[in-house]
Amino acid sequence: MTRCSPWRAALFTLAVMIGGATLGANGMGISGFGISGMGIIQSAHAHALPGSTLIFEQQPQHTLKLTLQFPREDLLIAAPELAALGDAKPDAPLPQALTDQLGDYINQHLALSKDGDALPLTLTEAHLSSTYQPQLGDYLLVVTQWDVNTEEAEPDSLLLKYDAVMHEVRNHRAEVEWQTSEGDTRLMADFGFFHSAHGVRLDLRKARQGPVEQE
Numbered sequence: 001m002t003r004c005s006p007w008r009a010a011l012f013t014l015a016v017m018i019g020g021a022t023l024g025a026n027g028m029g030i031s032g033f034g035i036s037g038m039g040i041i042q043s044a045h046a047h048a049l050p051g052s053t054l055i056f057e058q059q060p061q062h063t064l065k066l067t068l069q070f071p072r073e074d075l076l077i078a079a080p081e082l083a084a085l086g087d088a089k090p091d092a093p094l095p096q097a098l099t100d101q102l103g104d105y106i107n108q109h110l111a112l113s114k115d116g117d118a119l120p121l122t123l124t125e126a127h128l129s130s131t132y133q134p135q136l137g138d139y140l141l142v143v144t145q146w147d148v149n150t151e152e153a154e155p156d157s158l159l160l161k162y163d164a165v166m167h168e169v170r171n172h173r174a175e176v177e178w179q180t181s182e183g184d185t186r187l188m189a190d191f192g193f194f195h196s197a198h199g200v201r202l203d204l205r206k207a208r209q210g211p212v213e214q215e
Helices: 006-023 039-048 072-078 080-087 096-107 204-209
Strands: 052-059 063-071 110-114 121-133 137-149 157-162 174-179 185-191 200-203
Touching: 052 157, 052 204, 063 072, 072 080, 072 137, 080 096, 096 121, 096 137, 110 121, 157 204, 174 204, 185 200, 185 204, 200 204
Parallel strands: 052 174
Antiparallel strands: 052 063, 063 137, 110 157, 121 137, 157 200, 174 185
């Protein structure tokens, strides 16, 4: 029987430990976690970026305006079929074919309902917007605008189901805000992937009234 030297045994043990850690519970290897090429940089960058922001604003004629935005880098990880967004220029409307493809993706991960009835969503505009944060540097946001048709002129509440991006980037979160006619915003909800499946109740009546002033 051949005897293995202690240092060779230690190296073998370390290799086994690394291999097991990278396989993990889901059986994915190192490449599965994006640790090849630019993948690890994209994954680390995506985790540092802000989440989704959904801003609702009352419009006339039984309509709510919804502005939805999230970082482009996160979207490209979650939806590689939208890779053409990587070549799109900021601060200009997206080509119609790409806008349609983006709308199809979002429609699979966004739904609004009132008393169990789904509300029609119409994509009206899409573009990329350049932004900057000191701790993150420059990055791009995907910005879409939607019309939400409601039966009531001013519905008091809605049920939101939303898991865009977070269905793949699991620590991605979403903030939902109400924008007043004066341009102020009021937070209605803040949630992550594991709260998205059952839906999030949006209290529009409370958001319209705003905070109660203390005497």
